[in-house]
Amino acid sequence: MTAFAPLPFDIDLKNKVAVVTGGAGVLGAAMCRALAQCGAKVVIIGRDLAKAERLAESINNTGGFAQGMSCDVLDRGALENAAAHIASTLGPCDILINGAGGNHPKGITGQEYFDAETAGKDASQSSFFDLDMEGFKFVFDLNLMGTLLPSQVFAKQMLGRSGCSIINISSMSAYRPLTKVAAYSGAKAAVSNFTQWLAVHLGQSGIRVNAIAPGFFITEQNQKLMLQEDGSFTPRAQKVIAQTPMRRFGDASELIGALLWLVEAKASGFVTGAIIPVDGGFSAYAGV
Numbered sequence: 406m407t408a409f410a411p412l413p414f415d416i417d418l419k420n421k422v423a424v425v426t427g428g429a430g431v432l433g434a435a436m437c438r439a440l441a442q443c444g445a446k447v448v449i450i451g452r453d454l455a456k457a458e459r460l461a462e463s464i465n466n467t468g469g470f471a472q473g474m475s476c477d478v479l480d481r482g483a484l485e486n487a488a489a490h491i492a493s494t495l496g497p498c499d500i501l502i503n504g505a506g507g508n509h510p511k512g513i514t515g516q517e518y519f520d521a522e523t524a525g526k527d528a529s530q531s532s533f534f535d536l537d538m539e540g541f542k543f544v545f546d547l548n549l550m551g552t553l554l555p556s557q558v559f560a561k562q563m564l565g566r567s568g569c570s571i572i573n574i575s576s577m578s579a580y581r582p583l584t585k586v587a588a589y590s591g592a593k594a595a596v597s598n599f600t601q602w603l604a605v606h607l608g609q610s611g612i613r614v615n616a617i618a619p620g621f622f623i624t625e626q627n628q629k630l631m632l633q634e635d636g637s638f639t640p641r642a643q644k645v646i647a648q649t650p651m652r653r654f655g656d657a658s659e660l661i662g663a664l665l666w667l668v669e670a671k672a673s674g675f676v677t678g679a680i681i682p683v684d685g686g687f688s689a690y691a692g693v
């Protein structure tokens with residue numbers, strides 16, 4: 406049997422059911438492993454069943470309990486079916502991590518700064534005026550509605566029970582928009598705002614709602630923006646590092662301390678509506 410990676414600290418999640426959307430992604434997988442290592446029954450939700458099942462198998466082979474499920478976070482019917490199946494086989498959901506999220510090439514401009522001379526000449530020079538509403542809609546739907554819908558479906562199972570919480574995944578682009586990624590920045594700002602709104606709305610229900618705002622981690626979804634074909638940093642990645650006081654990218658394992666703290670009511674029972682940056686100082690740095 407292989408071993409889990411060491412945790413920053415232990416919490417006891419025995420008999421808890423944790424649902425992680427986008428759980429087979431790079432950041433989600435680290436979270437699934439950590440939750441399972443603390444004893445939770447983890448359901449990995451993704452569109453690619455084989456990928457979710459591969460991760461579940463590796464967690465199960467390491468002594469945890471995980472199960473992969475195919476479900477689109479934008480499909481309410483599929484979410485409701487998944488929630489009913491989970492409740493009847495494992496029990497009601499105690500922890501929901503809304504990890505599914507991402508970007509779309511049509512929601513990104515090629516130009517950082519509008520240059521009338523070259524704007525729109527080719528994809529690398531696309532500007533605000535070339536942005537495609539289809540791309541914008543895709544990114545808003547995935548990040549915002551893909552957080553709202555699973556919350557609506559799974560929080561119903563949390564009502565009237567103690568120790569339940571929702572954790573959304575925001576981004577540095579929610580604080581101040583990053584150049585080029587107009588749709589993603591707006592959508593993640595909406596995720597942060599929604600986190601606060603829902604925390605207030607559910608404030609007396611016993612369900613805590615918080616978010617983690619990761620800084621920069623190299624994953625599948627930003628690899629092309631951050632790494633050249635030879636593995637060296639793109640100019641954009643170099644800018645990110647220059648704006649990150651710790652002068653490096655994060656490792657997915659570095660999100661786990663914040664995750665476990667937010668999940669454990671004994672540690673963070675009075676914390677709701679918080680958005681915790683895990684960013685090597687990026688959000689604190691003025692650049693001077």
Ligand SMILES: NC(=O)c1ccc[n+]([C@@H]2O[C@H](COP(=O)([O-])OP(=O)(O)OC[C@H]3O[C@@H](n4cnc5c(N)ncnc54)[C@H](O)[C@@H]3O)[C@@H](O)[C@H]2O)c1
Nearest residue numbers: 427430431432451452477478505506576619621622624626
């Ligand atoms: N990588 C970073 O530096 C970074 C920084 C800040 C925030 N984030 C956010 O963290 C979260 C995880 O990102 P990641 O970097 O691990 O990306 P990832 O692409 O590795 O993981 C995202 C997962 O979501 C799944 N997914 C996408 N659309 C879905 C849908 N409609 N239904 C169900 N599942 C769907 C994907 O299949 C994938 O497994 C995302 O919300 C992302 O926006 C990432």
